Amino acid sequence: MREKKRERKKDEAAAPVEDLNPFRIAQRQFESAARYIPDLEPGLVEFLKRPRRVISVEFPIETEDGEVRTFVGYRCVHSRARGPGKGGIRYHPDVTEDEVRALAFWMTWKCAVLDVPYGGAKGGIICNPKEMSKHDQRKLTRRFVAELGDMIGPFTDIPAPDVNTNAETMAWIYDTYEMMHKGRNNLGVVTGKPVEIGGSYGRKEATSRGCLFCTQRALAKGLVPGLNSVLGATVVIQGYGNAGAIAHALYAAEGAKIVAVSDSRGGIHKPDGIDHAAAVEHKRATGSVVGLPGSKKVSNEELLKIPCDILIPAALENQIRGDNAAGIQTRLIAEAANGPTTPTADKILFDRGIPVLPDILANAGGVTVSYYEWVQNNEYEQWGEDDVNLKLHVKMERATDAVLAKQQEINGSLETLQAERTRFGHADEPLEPVDLRTSAYVLAIERVSRVTLERGIWP
């Protein structure tokens, strides 16, 4: 035992420290993919790598108990080449400007992979909503929206929910914006609203449902030998909020067995399956899934290494890294979270033959139904839930097929691509077979760069 610990310490000491800055990670992902588009102009690469705009605002609120507290918030628009900026707003103590930049960047590529007519944006406020009353969260939201002013708008930059924000937060955003712009249809300024005020049926479940559709499609196409559907598959889910808890319900409804789940306080393992209703009720009553009767407590680190067929990270960035990827014992990873896997981990997983359905594909159901909500708002319509889910199904399958096909296309033409690179004067490392993240990026970069060139650089 002591020997093992010493070995582990030695390994950790030998391993180079991984750069976990999310924006630099996002840029590295982009750079690796751009190499597979030999004729992409270097000037365009530089342009597409940078955000169009990042705003930082510092503002006070007077809390319910009379204290004045100052907060810092960010909103970043990475691209508006294919349509208005689009992306969630996150409330979390660890929000940073670079995290918001990375999340906005990922939104651009995600919208392009799904072929929805949006660019990429994201926002966040450094705060701990778990320690704030609802009254204070509402004030925080309203003041943030007022500070952003016309930086957001139904045709320029459209927020949505993300970590620690929900339909209620979106209702406050809408209401504040509406107060500032009376007398016109402002419903499209934000998506993920409650259904009674312009929200779409199916939006709350859309991220997880899209992840399920993507998983089902990839399995049906033979991505994982011997695993053709989620029926009977064992599943581990990290994160038990909008994305994670709903994924539990939807995967279980298709016959999967959810053997472990977790939230920020830790995880639980129950090899004969965790009942969704019981876990949700336990979390409602105690604030965490930990302690669910009949389950064994595990740490979030242990949870990732539980043997399973499908691992769904649905919490935060950088959970699967160079230091733990070798211990992951799953057959497929479906990224419901944004940025859960680092580039070093991607390489380890690829070499081990574990496919990753990347975030910019697997969790794109949320923004897709946000787009449907926006269309309904602008057309004064309300579609039925079945219609929304059917449209989402078609979109997710089409995008999954396109990413799988792009991987085959690239890996089947490496020599030609390499020759093209040489012709365009790039003298660097030889091209290697790509994973699904890289192929999703290539697809997206091709789409965004095509539109950028078609529109031309203004003026």
Ligand code: NAD
């Ligand atoms: P949420 O706030 O509803 O839930 C987050 C969950 O993660 C909570 O259960 C929290 O306890 C847990 N968590 C936090 N830190 C953790 C940790 N270190 N280990 C394990 N669990 C931890 O947020 P959400 O909307 O479900 O978002 C989760 C992820 O999904 C984020 O990466 C988000 O960007 C992504 N995402 C969300 C949407 C959406 O529509 N909500 C869409 C696309 C992607």
